[in-house]
Amino acid sequence: MKSKKLKLKRKVIIAAMIAIILIVVALLAEVIAPNDPYATNATMIRKAPSAEYLFGTDNLGRCVFSRVLYGARTTISSTVFLVAISFFIGTLIGMICGYYGGIVDEVLMRVADLTLAFPQMVVAIAVAGLLDGGLGGAMIALGITMWTSFARLARSHTLTVKQMPFITASRLAGKSGAYIIIRHILPNILEPVLISALTQIGTTMIGISGLSFLGLGVVAPKAEWGSMISEARAYIQIAPWAVLYPAAATIITIVVFNYLGDAVLEYRDNA
């Protein structure tokens, strides 16, 4: 039994290390990238991978390797930002609903049910398509439905924590609702909601790059994997590397974050 836990812990650590490496690479894109990701070069159009251009060049002679690195930053940071915002708003609403109950709870939870009643990607495509606002629009479109899962989770945990004697004690001591929520409820519900946030990174990344691929997210020429693949798809016969490298980067990143989420879940369930 002990060795199984140790094994699971090792799994979490390895996955977390790879994820951190990816994040660091994304953050250091400027330092690592050998070329300017936006510099076009008419003499170097669609060149195969070489020492100078590790992943080759695209239709405009831009360095695919540098663009993949910069794309990592766009994809990872927008995903993490979106998950963080949804996490923050959802948890806050969930705690307020769970703690105060009553009409506020009733209304907000019905709204949450409503977003669950419709297919997320259909809503996202329609909203992103209408907002016409690039990456921000895509994030809003996905965020509309994302916060609700955090709200539901935070609310149900808040309902449990609320029953504990120390909450009653704190209330008798005259502490305000806001104080109790921040100081006593939040620390006690944080773990499950944070883990849920972690497991959502992979799917969120799929959503953002999918919308960008459709042209509803990142606006060209900004480097982002989904839109790079979408652009280079037209000349995949001549320059497959311009599609395959960003595709590999997308798959690896999503796999790593999904694996991390699974590993953490498994570790917790066996704790």
Add this chain to the structure above:
Amino acid sequence: MNNKVIKRIIELILLLVVLSLLTFALMYLAPGDPAEKRLSSQGVAVTKEVLNAERARMGLLRPFFVRYGEWLWGIIHGDFGISFKDDMPVAPKLIKGLKNTVVLALSSLMFSLIISIPLGLVAAVKKNALIDHVVRLLSFIGNSLPNFLVSVLLMYFFCIKLNMFPIIAEGNLQGLFLPVISLSIPMIARFSRMIRTEVLTQLSEDYVTGLRLRGVKEKYILLKNVFYNSIGHIFTIIALQIGVLMGGSVVIETIFRWPGIGKLVMDSINARDYPVIMGFVIIMGTIYVGINLLSDLLNKVIDPRVEV
């Protein structure tokens, strides 16, 4: 019992009314003026008078609730309005697209089930054996693949490297193949994982031990009892995947130029053709909510203990 079903149907109608209101409000608030877009796409010089006349002609100047009421009334009668792009009625376009999408979606669903039911069963029965690990690994990877990537990669290997299929899918059987595979791969991953879990739960039930003790053959238990008891759950899994399938079909249809409702909506988004987008959301929402209700009712038919 029947009261509960009626209650669910009333809830469903309310839900759809709210959906229609939200959709309409969204279009109302959306940036970009369809009248202006329309005029400039026709090459008309946009002056204030022309713009206002066009807005009035398109019915954009009347109050929100009047427009909403008219629109909703029309939809109830099967009239989804007139396309901003070409002045043609929207409903026939949506229906034509929907037909193609249903063909694509049903084929993918069938294909996924045919592959994933045996995979899930085998993985559960041979728990922790090599085959189980392989199925789990594949389903993990499949679950991490965005479907636009799957289709681009499939296109690269099958159409360009192997030259087996035409790049642009025409509405025939050969054209159906790659879109179906692209939609199915992530679905197979999810289905086989969920079916495995469900079968494992069933296998640990007392009735399985009882049957085994009575000397009933393992194969018989598995196919007759365990599988039958899992069917209700499989319906639920399918119903949950319909939403993902709908989003996925927009992507896949756009990539393979499959003439479905998803491609129609992407074209309409680019042209700011609001009535088509609104119709798309309403139709997809109705189908989704309807299928979810249907799967709950089916569950009830299969297993009368289930509460609707």
